[in-house]
Amino acid sequence: MGAAGADVIVDPVGGFLAKPVMRCAAEGGGYLILGFTAGIASPSMNLPLQKSCDILCN
Structure with a gap:
């Protein structure tokens, strides 16, 4: 992750972490x-x- 942020975020957790991620x-x-x-x-x-x-949802 550079100063601009992550190009792709893969989130298998969801819930309360979705917004900060x-x-x-x-x-x-x-x-x-x-x-x-x-x-x-x-x-x-x-x-x-x-x-x-x-x-995107899988």
Whole structure:
């Protein structure tokens, strides 16, 4: 992860960690949701808009 943030974030945890992890994404980065071991995430939808970030679910 550089000063601009992470290009791709892979999140198998979800839950309370989704919002702080998404803040670490670089402009135009990606956030890949693989699971919900800590519960279903409910991130603010303004974060992906501010970062021009994609949210992908598998």
